Amino acid sequence: MHSKVVIIGSGPAAHTAAVYLSRAELKPVLYEGMLANGIAAGGQLTTTTDVENYPGFPGGIGGSELMDAMRAQSERFGTKIISETIEKVDLSSRPFKLWPEYTDEPVTASAIIIATGASARRLHLPGEAKYWQNGISACAVCDGAVPIFRQKPLVVIGGGDSAAEEAMFLAKYGSHVTVLVRGAKLRASKTMAKRLLAHPKVTVRYNTVATEVTGEPEDRGLMTGLRLRDVVSGAEEDMRANGLFYAVGHDPATAMFKGVVDMDAESYIVTKPGTSYTNVEGVFAAGDVQDKRYRQAITSAGSGCIAALEAEKFLAEAEDEDVEDGMEGENQAAKGAGGEEYRSNPLL
Ligand code: FAD
Numbered sequence: 001m002h003s004k005v006v007i008i009g010s011g012p013a014a015h016t017a018a019v020y021l022s023r024a025e026l027k028p029v030l031y032e033g034m035l036a037n038g039i040a041a042g043g044q045l046t047t048t049t050d051v052e053n054y055p056g057f058p059g060g061i062g063g064s065e066l067m068d069a070m071r072a073q074s075e076r077f078g079t080k081i082i083s084e085t086i087e088k089v090d091l092s093s094r095p096f097k098l099w100p101e102y103t104d105e106p107v108t109a110s111a112i113i114i115a116t117g118a119s120a121r122r123l124h125l126p127g128e129a130k131y132w133q134n135g136i137s138a139c140a141v142c143d144g145a146v147p148i149f150r151q152k153p154l155v156v157i158g159g160g161d162s163a164a165e166e167a168m169f170l171a172k173y174g175s176h177v178t179v180l181v182r183g184a185k186l187r188a189s190k191t192m193a194k195r196l197l198a199h200p201k202v203t204v205r206y207n208t209v210a211t212e213v214t215g216e217p218e219d220r221g222l223m224t225g226l227r228l229r230d231v232v233s234g235a236e237e238d239m240r241a242n243g244l245f246y247a248v249g250h251d252p253a254t255a256m257f258k259g260v261v262d263m264d265a266e267s268y269i270v271t272k273p274g275t276s277y278t279n280v281e282g283v284f285a286a287g288d289v290q291d292k293r294y295r296q297a298i299t300s301a302g303s304g305c306i307a308a309l310e311a312e313k314f315l316a317e318a319e320d321e322d323v324e325d326g327m328e329g330e331n332q333a334a335k336g337a338g339g340e341e342y343r344s345n346p347l348l
């Protein structure tokens with residue numbers, strides 16, 4: 001099977017790209033994955049309850065509900081959604097080859113949008129599974145404003161820029177924020193570290209790790225504390241905490257592109273600043289897979305739009321070249337019924 005454009009992934013970036021590309025009549029095929037990277041189709045938002053910062057939903061919306069709506073919108077305009085994981089790709093020549101799980105024969109595509117996302121690292125502490133989303137979160141910007149954290153002691157684990165940013169964000173809501181750093185120093189940038197250390201509502205504790213999360217025993221009970229260990233002295237103590245936020249890094253889902261698509265030291269795909277262009281012509285990247293800084297549904301959706309418009313431009317240019325070469329055949333399929341080419345962005 002050949003498609004003009006294949007989208008790999010199923011979060012806000014993938015579905016936004018799908019909406020734009022299907023409206024541009026490019027008949028995108030979207031592989032949404034089957035628990036790819038340990039996450040259900042629909043992406044990271046399927047692992048949360050209410051999303052309160054996505055514009056258009058003044059009362060908030062459930063994460064899964066929002067992703068179901070995005071999926072329906074992609075389908076409405078003709079995106080073909082396949083519930084399989086792409087396991088392998090060959091990007092050495094066009095058309096690109098992609099192997100869905102459990103198949104020997106590859107599918108091919110003239111352009112690819114990588115929107116495979118990322119997953120927040122967890123620490124797998126005793127008690128973590130019970131209190132996940134009942135006090136524990138991996139996204140302060142997403143969850144910090146909920147009532148259970150108001151005027152309560154909160155803890156952030158991590159010593160990087162995310163930990164610093166999240167701690168200062170949480171300080172608006174909690175009574176006090178303690179940042180637990182496993183080593184003897186912060187990894188955050190100098191400016192960020194300076195601001196964090198000067199914050200009146202934040203305490204940074206070095207050489208300290210959490211060893212257990214404790215809380216209300218009942219089903220759906222909330223966390224109320226942490227057990228800590230000083231890694232130098234070995235001393236243990238209990239601490240009251242009603243919120244625990246992990247900021248220990250994310251893992252982008254990029255393994256199958258290693259060595260072919262340029263990545264940074266932490267395996268995030270590198271895109272040309274302000275665009276979705278990767279180093280491979282015809283391969284675009286959008287969403288958390290290429291954004292280690294903002295990691296929000298709305299920024300992912302925005303970059304999915306950019307990737308779609310850039311893929312559309314790339315395909316139109318490739319089509320023009322084919323026409324010049326007298327190879328009009330398959331590419332004419334992208335044109336509208338009247339033979340007029342539809343482009344979602346008249347500037348392209
Ligand atoms: P992702 O959502 O990461 O989805 C990628 C999808 O691609 C996954 O379903 C994965 O299974 C699939 N995939 C991966 N590899 C393959 C493959 N090889 N083949 C096929 N499919 C594949 N953001 C907000 O703005 N507001 C919030 O309130 C909010 N709350 C959050 C709560 C939690 C618990 C978490 C973890 C995140 C939250 N975020 C929130 C962040 C937000 O979810 C992400 O920024 C956003 O989902 C990233 O979107 P994405 O399109 O890059 O992909």
Ligand code: NDP
Pocket residue numbers: 123157158159160161162163165181182183186187247248249250292293
């Ligand atoms: P980082 O990888 O920079 O930091 C992760 C932190 O988590 C480190 O302090 C690390 O400790 C700690 N950590 C990792 N594993 C564990 C563990 N098992 N137990 C305890 N602590 C642990 O990730 P960030 O998300 O902070 O940042 C990612 C990138 O995004 C960076 O390049 C950062 O500069 C950038 N960023 C920039 C922002 C800005 O400029 N405003 C905002 C957010 C991110 P250790 O140091 O000991 O390894």
